[in-house]
Amino acid sequence: MEYPVQSGFRQQPEVRMRGAPVDPGDPRLLFDDTSAGGIGHRQALLSDPVSNLAMVYGSSLASHGREMMDQNLDRFIPISKLKYYFAVDTVYVGKKLGLLVFPYMHDNWEVSYQQDTPVAPRFDINAPDLYIPVMGFITYILVAGLALGTQNRFSPEILGIQASSALVWLIIEVLAVLLSLYLVTVNTDLTTIDLVAFSGYKYVGMIVGVIAGLLFGRMGYHLSLLWCCVSIFVFTIRTLRLKILSEAAAEGRLVRGAKNQLRMYLTMAIAAAQPVFMYWLTFHLVR
Amino acid sequence: MSGFDNTDFFQSSYSVDDQNQGGYGYSDPNDPYSKQYEYSQPMGYSAPPGMMQPQQPYMGQIYQPTPAFTPVSPQSMYGSSFEDEPPLLEELGINFDHIWQKTLTVLHPLKAADGSIMNETDLAGPMVFCLAFGATLLLTGKIQFGYVYGISAIGCLGMYCLLNLMSMTGVSFGCVASVLGYCLLPMITLSSFGVLFSLQGMLGMILTATIIGWCSFSASKIFISALAMDGQQLLVAYPCALLYGVFALISVF
Numbered sequence: 001m002e003y004p005v006q007s008g009f010r011q012q013p014e015v016r017m018r019g020a021p022v023d024p025g026d027p028r029l030l031f032d033d034t035s036a037g038g039i040g041h042r043q044a045l046l047s048d049p050v051s052n053l054a055m056v057y058g059s060s061l062a063s064h065g066r067e068m069m070d071q072n073l074d075r076f077i078p079i080s081k082l083k084y085y086f087a088v089d090t091v092y093v094g095k096k097l098g099l100l101v102f103p104y105m106h107d108n109w110e111v112s113y114q115q116d117t118p119v120a121p122r123f124d125i126n127a128p129d130l131y132i133p134v135m136g137f138i139t140y141i142l143v144a145g146l147a148l149g150t151q152n153r154f155s156p157e158i159l160g161i162q163a164s165s166a167l168v169w170l171i172i173e174v175l176a177v178l179l180s181l182y183l184v185t186v187n188t189d190l191t192t193i194d195l196v197a198f199s200g201y202k203y204v205g206m207i208v209g210v211i212a213g214l215l216f217g218r219m220g221y222h223l224s225l226l227w228c229c230v231s232i233f234v235f236t237i238r239t240l241r242l243k244i245l246s247e248a249a250a251e252g253r254l255v256r257g258a259k260n261q262l263r264m265y266l267t268m269a270i271a272a273a274q275p276v277f278m279y280w281l282t283f284h285l286v287r
Numbered sequence: 288m289s290g291f292d293n294t295d296f297f298q299s300s301y302s303v304d305d306q307n308q309g310g311y312g313y314s315d316p317n318d319p320y321s322k323q324y325e326y327s328q329p330m331g332y333s334a335p336p337g338m339m340q341p342q343q344p345y346m347g348q349i350y351q352p353t354p355a356f357t358p359v360s361p362q363s364m365y366g367s368s369f370e371d372e373p374p375l376l377e378e379l380g381i382n383f384d385h386i387w388q389k390t391l392t393v394l395h396p397l398k399a400a401d402g403s404i405m406n407e408t409d410l411a412g413p414m415v416f417c418l419a420f421g422a423t424l425l426l427t428g429k430i431q432f433g434y435v436y437g438i439s440a441i442g443c444l445g446m447y448c449l450l451n452l453m454s455m456t457g458v459s460f461g462c463v464a465s466v467l468g469y470c471l472l473p474m475i476t477l478s479s480f481g482v483l484f485s486l487q488g489m490l491g492m493i494l495t496a497t498i499i500g501w502c503s504f505s506a507s508k509i510f511i512s513a514l515a516m517d518g519q520q521l522l523v524a525y526p527c528a529l530l531y532g533v534f535a536l537i538s539v540f
Contacts, residue, residue, distance in 0.1 A: 079452075086452040089518035131453075131522065138445075138529060149540070 085130035085193060087120040095125050096132060100204050101228065103235040109242055126239070130193065133200020140166065140203045140281075143210050147285040150214065166281055173199050173277065177270055181244075184266055188243050198236065202274045205232050206282050213286035221286045229275035236271035386412040393469050396505045408461035413468020420471060423478040424538065434537055442530040443467055449526060454514040462513070467530070470506040473498045474531060478538040486539045495535050503527035 099106055111126045112119050121129040144162045148154045174195050181188065205228030213221025245263050389412060392398070417439065421432045447463045477498045480486065486495060507524035510516070516523070 083452055086449075088453075088522065090521045091518065093522060134449075135525060135529075138526070142529060142532070 081193065082130070084118075084120060085128065085197065087122055088129050088131045089122050092121055092125060092129070093132060096129070097204060099125065100132075100201055100235060101208070101231055103231055103238065106238075109238050111242075128194050128197035130197050130200070133197055133203065136200060136203030136207065137166065137170075139207055140210075143207055144285050147210055147214055151287055169277060169281065170196070170199055173273060176273075180266055180269070184262055186244055186263060186266075190243050198239065199274075201235070202232050202278050205229065206278050209278070210282050210285055213282075218286060221282075225278065225282065229278055232274045232278070233271050236274055237267055240267045240270060382409070385409070389469050390472060392509065393472050393505045396501055396508065408459065408465045410461065410465055410468065413465055413471070416468055416471045416475060420475050420478060420534075423475055423482060426482045427478070429537070431537055435534070438530070438533050438537075439464075439467070439471075442533070446526060446530070450510065450514065450523070453519065453522070454516050456514060458510075458514060466506055466509050466513075467527070470502045470509070470527070471531075471534070473501045473505075474534050474538070477535060481538050491539065495539060499528055499531045499535055502531040506531075 109126055112124045118124075118127055121127040141159060141163045145154060145159045148158055174192065177195050177199075178192065181190070205225070208228050209221055209225035212224035244267050245260060386409070417435060421435050424431055424435070443460070443464045446467060447458065447460050450458045450463060477486070477495060480494065481491075485491065503524045506527040507520050510523050511520050
């Protein structure tokens, strides 16, 4: 490559040792963007072919290791499936929060499908998502810290204790539901992530209860928690009914049979567990 | 040759020397392989114009990889000539003009942000802001640099995971850290107010809430424009508000 020899160092950036920038003529990009993966940037520090060989081999090894890690991570945590649960927008979150607190006016609880795959939560309010449960969990931990702080019982370790105990109860609940679904041999398309999402919706009610307790005292806490418990109970029953029960029973028609009765009991048990957990995880925060 | 996955070990016929030979031969696809046996000079000046790629003579150099680009003479001038070295700041990647531009973007939360400003991730500005925040906290007697760093690390990690899951295009960790660090600037004004008067009254609460809203609004505005997410600004602003709320908690209490 022949470069015109110019005076001064201003021409040097085009020959940077970090490799060619995406668009050498781009005036906005003064420096190279070295943020997104450094595998492609090679430095020809020496013209010695052996060290070049070593460098090329090393970088190919690094990229190979990175690919392997990405593949293995994808086996344990299905990233693409998780992305579906985060495809939300503000309107959906607002409506869903309203539904969690006041589910009595909503009519159609069915999840809509598009050629066998469920529609993204953006377009269907009945679809489960993971944004609200994750944000609810984090907010619950921070609100718990705040509540304990106003009672002068706060220390940074308390946050960790609260977080881990809430997480453990969540895991126990999801495992229990999975076990009971297996025992009852229900043919349902509820995945584990769906169950985590449904179990995470109760954090919204817990947060409302604790904040009301902070603002209005014990009476406020009990009243708002009662309201949120009933709402979550109704919400869970109406959502899970369509997933667990057979179609006929879900439409409300009376279907006899031990199997349907068992499924109905299972749905009610899952729904009844929600208020129990909500009370258990918040009563020690409000004095 | 099909077993060679790593093409760098293969004597590729494409070397940088040949790339600048002008456009001849590239637009003429007919008979690309009829001249393969003609092992002419690598520079290809004597090659007929119809050839696709000038072939290099195969001299048994299969174990010697062709470097992706040959070390060019101007590069070797880096070490040799002192006058031709770039200035220190440019070599470190610190560009004060860009830092100032990004700071202005943060300080005007209502102005629409340009999505391209986050193409360069620079952590120099955020580092300065973190240190300034810790310094203002020091002025009130709280030696909490450790908490500031720890919370910013955890917060950046959390935002990185969340934004990668929520957006169509991914985002790099440096970009997230850079944006969150820049939007820490209003929090510095809050903690400097805390030096002068106590923030635990009603006025302090209102000021804290305003500053948290300002920080998270700017951060979400920059993320939205850089990642082209629509209808999700409040969703991105909420976790930012949680993060800055924890910082505010450190400042106030």
